[in-house]
Amino acid sequence: MVTPRALEHEFETQDLMINMGPQHPSTHGVFRMVLTIDGEVVRDVVPYVGYMHRGAEKLCETMDYRQGIGYMDRTEYLANFNAELSYVMAVEKLLDIDVPERAQWIRMILCELNRISSHFMFTGAFGTDVGVFGTAFTYSFIQREIVQDLFEEITGDRLMYAYFRPGGLAWEVTDNFVARVHEVLADMRQGVIDIDGLLTHNEIFVARTKGVGYISGQDAIDYGMSGPALRASGVDLDIRKAEPYLYYDQIDFDVPLGEHGDVYDRFVLRVEEIRQSIRIVEQCIERLQPGPIQPERMPRMLRTPPGEVYIRTEAPRGEYGIYLVSKGGNRPYRLKIRSACLSNLQALKHMTVGQYVADAVIVLGSIDIVLCEVDR
Amino acid sequence: MRGIAKSMLTTLSAFTRRPVTREYPERHRPIPERDRAFPILLWDQGIDEPFCTGCHACERACPVECMTVLMKDNPRHTSQGGNSSRRKIIDKFWIDYGRCMRCNICVEVCNFDAIAMNNTWQGHELSVYDRSDLVMDLPQLLSQHRQGNLKEWVAE
Ligand code: SF4
Ligand code: SF4
Numbered sequence: 001m002v003t004p005r006a007l008e009h010e011f012e013t014q015d016l017m018i019n020m021g022p023q024h025p026s027t028h029g030v031f032r033m034v035l036t037i038d039g040e041v042v043r044d045v046v047p048y049v050g051y052m053h054r055g056a057e058k059l060c061e062t063m064d065y066r067q068g069i070g071y072m073d074r075t076e077y078l079a080n081f082n083a084e085l086s087y088v089m090a091v092e093k094l095l096d097i098d099v100p101e102r103a104q105w106i107r108m109i110l111c112e113l114n115r116i117s118s119h120f121m122f123t124g125a126f127g128t129d130v131g132v133f134g135t136a137f138t139y140s141f142i143q144r145e146i147v148q149d150l151f152e153e154i155t156g157d158r159l160m161y162a163y164f165r166p167g168g169l170a171w172e173v174t175d176n177f178v179a180r181v182h183e184v185l186a187d188m189r190q191g192v193i194d195i196d197g198l199l200t201h202n203e204i205f206v207a208r209t210k211g212v213g214y215i216s217g218q219d220a221i222d223y224g225m226s227g228p229a230l231r232a233s234g235v236d237l238d239i240r241k242a243e244p245y246l247y248y249d250q251i252d253f254d255v256p257l258g259e260h261g262d263v264y265d266r267f268v269l270r271v272e273e274i275r276q277s278i279r280i281v282e283q284c285i286e287r288l289q290p291g292p293i294q295p296e297r298m299p300r301m302l303r304t305p306p307g308e309v310y311i312r313t314e315a316p317r318g319e320y321g322i323y324l325v326s327k328g329g330n331r332p333y334r335l336k337i338r339s340a341c342l343s344n345l346q347a348l349k350h351m352t353v354g355q356y357v358a359d360a361v362i363v364l365g366s367i368d369i370v371l372c373e374v375d376r
Numbered sequence: 377m378r379g380i381a382k383s384m385l386t387t388l389s390a391f392t393r394r395p396v397t398r399e400y401p402e403r404h405r406p407i408p409e410r411d412r413a414f415p416i417l418l419w420d421q422g423i424d425e426p427f428c429t430g431c432h433a434c435e436r437a438c439p440v441e442c443m444t445v446l447m448k449d450n451p452r453h454t455s456q457g458g459n460s461s462r463r464k465i466i467d468k469f470w471i472d473y474g475r476c477m478r479c480n481i482c483v484e485v486c487n488f489d490a491i492a493m494n495n496t497w498q499g500h501e502l503s504v505y506d507r508s509d510l511v512m513d514l515p516q517l518l519s520q521h522r523q524g525n526l527k528e529w530v531a532e
Contacts, residue, residue, distance in 0.1 A: 063439050066437075066481060067437070067439035067479070067481060068439075069479070070439055070477050070479040070481075071439070074477075135387060139386075142396050145396070152407075152408055152410075152411065153408045153410065154410070155410070155412075156408070156410035156411050156412035156480070156493065156495075157411075157412050157478060160477065160478065160479075162479045162480060170480070170484075174408075174410075194386055197382045197383055197385065197386035198383050198386050198387070199383070201378075201379040201382060201383075202379045202380055202382075202383045203377065203379045203380055204380060205379075206379070
C-alpha cells in the first residue's frame, strides 16, 4: 500500500484549501470545516461552529425553571432526557429537595433508553459516513423508532419530551410501562445483533476504520474530551461510576474501554455501551416500585435561594454539565451548558491531520457530534 | 470474508421480518392518547360555551410568548339572565402555531382545564403555504373539541 508519506516524496504538490460544509451531508448538521489538503492528505483543519447558535443559555436566563426545560431538549436533540436530567438535577440541588425513588428509577430507565437510541443513531449515521450507504442507517433507525414510540406513549412527543421536572416527573408513566420496556429491550438485543452482523465484524468496515483517527489517552484528556470518545482511548472515566448520580451506584454494569483510540474502537465501544445500557435498564425495571413521582409539597412557582451549582451527568456523547448561578428569584442568573460535543470537537484537528480527506469524514462521524449541542 | 457473508445474511434476513414502515399519507399510525400536537381550547358541551375564562395564566407562562388572550364579561352569566357560572369569558384568543414549542406548560398552568394538547392526526397535519395561516384564532382553536374528536387524557 502506498502510504501518504511515500506519496509526499515522489511528487511536488501544492496545498489546496477546500471548504466542507456547512451544508455537507456528512457533517451531521450545520458544521463547516476548511481543509488544507496536499493531494489526498489533510494538512490542516479549521472548524467553524456557530451556525446553529440560538442563545439557549441566555434564553434560559429570561425564563423560569420550568420553561427552561424545553430549551434543554433542543440543545441535545438525540439524548433529550440526559440533557433535561442535568438541568433538573441542578435546580433540585439548588432547591435542596429530595426526589421520590420511583421518579429517580424512571429517570434512569428513560436516560439509558435514550442512550441506546442515541448510540443506534450513531451506528447508523457512522455507517453512512463510512460508506455503507443506507443499509446500516435503516437498521439502526428501526431500533431508534421503537424506543421513540415508547417515549411518545409516555411523554406525548417523539423528540422534545419536556418530561422531567424539578422534583420528579411531569406525570405518571403509562400503565403497561414495564411490559413495554421489556418489549423494547428485546428489540434492542436483536438490533445489536444486526449491527454486529452488518458492521462490527465486516472486513470491509474494519479495514476502513481500523487505525484511522488515532488519539492517545493523554491527548484526549488534554483536549477535554469525555464520553465514549475518551474511553475509546483507554481512559477510564465514566461519570456514572466516578461520581454516581441517581442510583447508578446500586447497579451492576461495566464501562467498556478501548485500546487503540481509533475510529473503530469508538464504534465498537458504543455498541458495547448499548449492551451495558440494556443491562442497566433490566436491573432498574426490577427495582421499580409504585410510589409518588413528585415530592409531597412542591410550590407552583419554583424560587431558588442564591447559590451556584455545577452538575454533570454522563450523556451519550460525554459529560453534559450545567452550571447554574442563582441570585434568588424564579429564574437563573446565569446558565452555562458544558457541552460534551464542543470539547470533543476540539480534538478533530489532532485526529485528522495526516490522514486522507475521506477519513476526515469518518473521524468527524466517530466523535458523534450534535451540532445543536455544540452551538447551543 | 466470513464477516461480509454474515453481513449479507443480516440483510437477507430482513425478508423474513415484518415491514416496519407505513405508506404514510394513505395509512396513519395510531397515535397514543398522550400525544402532544398543538394546544387547542376545550368546549363546555353542557353549557355550550368555552371553558376558558381568559385569565391570562397560560399567556404568562408560555416560554415563547405565542399566545394572545383577551377576556370579556360573559353575557350568559347568571346575573345577566344566562345559565353560566363564568363571570368572565374568553373574547379573543390567538395561538401562533408557528412559534409554539409544544411544551405542555399552558395545559399545566390552566386552572379551568380549558386548554389541552390536540392528540389527533388533525393536530399534526397542519401544512400551510403562508406562515401567517398558522396563527389560529378562537373559532379554529375551539372547533376540534366542539366537534368532539379529541381523546380525553388528563395528567394527574
Ligand atoms: S386557557 Fe386556561 S389559563 Fe389560558 S386564559 Fe383560558 S382559562 Fe386562563
Ligand atoms: S405548548 Fe408551550 S409554547 Fe405552545 S402555547 Fe402552550 S405554553 Fe406556549
